[in-house]
Amino acid sequence: GAVVSQHPSWVICKSGTSVKIECRSLDFQATTMFWYRQFPKQSLMLMATSNEGSKATYEQGVEKDKFLINHASLTLSTLTVTSAHPEDSSFYICSAPKSGETDTQYFGPGTRLTVL
Amino acid sequence: QKEVEQDPGPLSVPEGAIVSLNCTYSNSAFQYFMWYRQYSRKGPELLMYTYSSGNKEDGRFTAQVDKSSKYISLFIRDSQPSDSATYLCAMSAYPQAAGNKLTFGGGTRVLVKP
Numbered sequence: 001g002a003v004v005s006q007h008p009s010w011v012i013c014k015s016g017t018s019v020k021i022e023c024r025s026l027d028f029q030a031t032t033m034f035w036y037r038q039f040p041k042q043s044l045m046l047m048a049t050s051n052e053g054s055k056a057t058y059e060q061g062v063e064k065d066k067f068l069i070n071h072a073s074l075t076l077s078t079l080t081v082t083s084a085h086p087e088d089s090s091f092y093i094c095s096a097p098k099s100g101e102t103d104t105q106y107f108g109p110g111t112r113l114t115v116l
Numbered sequence: 117q118k119e120v121e122q123d124p125g126p127l128s129v130p131e132g133a134i135v136s137l138n139c140t141y142s143n144s145a146f147q148y149f150m151w152y153r154q155y156s157r158k159g160p161e162l163l164m165y166t167y168s169s170g171n172k173e174d175g176r177f178t179a180q181v182d183k184s185s186k187y188i189s190l191f192i193r194d195s196q197p198s199d200s201a202t203y204l205c206a207m208s209a210y211p212q213a214a215g216n217k218l219t220f221g222g223g224t225r226v227l228v229k230p
Contacts, residue, residue, distance in 0.1 A: 006159075032215030043204065043222045044160070049215065093159050097212040104150050104212045107159035 002098045003027050006108035013084055014116055021079045021111045023050075023094030029074035030096035034105065035067075038091040050077040050094075084115045119143055122205055122221030131230050135192035139205035139221045142186065146207040146219070149181050151190045154202045154223070163203075164190060195228045202226070 003026040013019050023033055031052045036044040048069055049057040056069035066088075068080040081088055091112050095105040122139045129135055137151075148167055152160035164179040166172050166188075172179045180189040188207070192199055202223045210216040 004159075034217070041225075043220050046217060049217070051215075091157070095159075097215060099211070104148070104162060104165055104206075105218055106162065107152070109159045110157065112157065 002096070002106040004094065004096050004106050004108040006092075006094055006111050008111060009109060010112045010114075012114045012116060015085055016083055018080055018082045019084055019113060021081075021092055021094075021113075023077045023079070023096070023108050025075045025096045025098075025106075028096070028098050030077075030098070031074060032097060033071060033077040034095045034097075035069065035077075035079050036093045036095065038093060038110075040091075044093065047079075052077075081113065084113070086115045089113055089115045117142065118222075119219050120205065120207065120221040123224055124222055126225040126227055128227045128229060129195055131195060131197060131228055133195050133228075135190075135195050135199065135226055135228070137190040137192075137203050137205075137224050137226070139188050139207075140186055141188075141207060141219075143207075143209065143219070144183075144186065145209035146183075146186075148208045148210075148212065149179070149188050150206045150218070151177075151179060152204040152206060154204060156201075160204055192226075197228050197230050200226060200228050 033050040035047045050071040052071040071077045093110040095107045151164040154160040169183045176193045178191040204223045205221040206218040
């Protein structure tokens, strides 16, 4: 399989501050990465598609000015939650697609965000 | 109606039993079918990948796809307590490497009791 990492794995911040989450593909290049949000006991909700060298594509209802995405290189995408509020507390997961025998998305370990 | 339907469970089975999971879908264009396992507070891990119809076996896991019925299944033989997790089905009409989205089921929570 492929390896995708996320950093940090867990972050606590105060309301009103910004938090940056990194997603890296460790052993392959990814021109596209995906950012998901997951609430407890619920499935993954796609937030946006991160595109290397161009603007991210956001899903309906996701505020692009609040969730800033930057795909700086072929192995790194970042999600910045700006002016975080308690309702932004959630589990954020990224994924990156890789071609090969199993042409599918590989997920990072997730980042748990708690906003106080 | 959701594009992919999956019973949320929980599904509780004794150790050693066969776990049977399934998803139904409505989009006949789906060709790529995946099963992911997700432990609590972890990212999903790819278990099985199937293209088009048919069966695929990998160790204790068997994935089946019936495109005529728009129905996919995952069987886990000789279940272990370590198989306790949430299982997500996912599917797509196009290759993932091209950056196309996956459509997920809601996930089924499985509990294997010792």
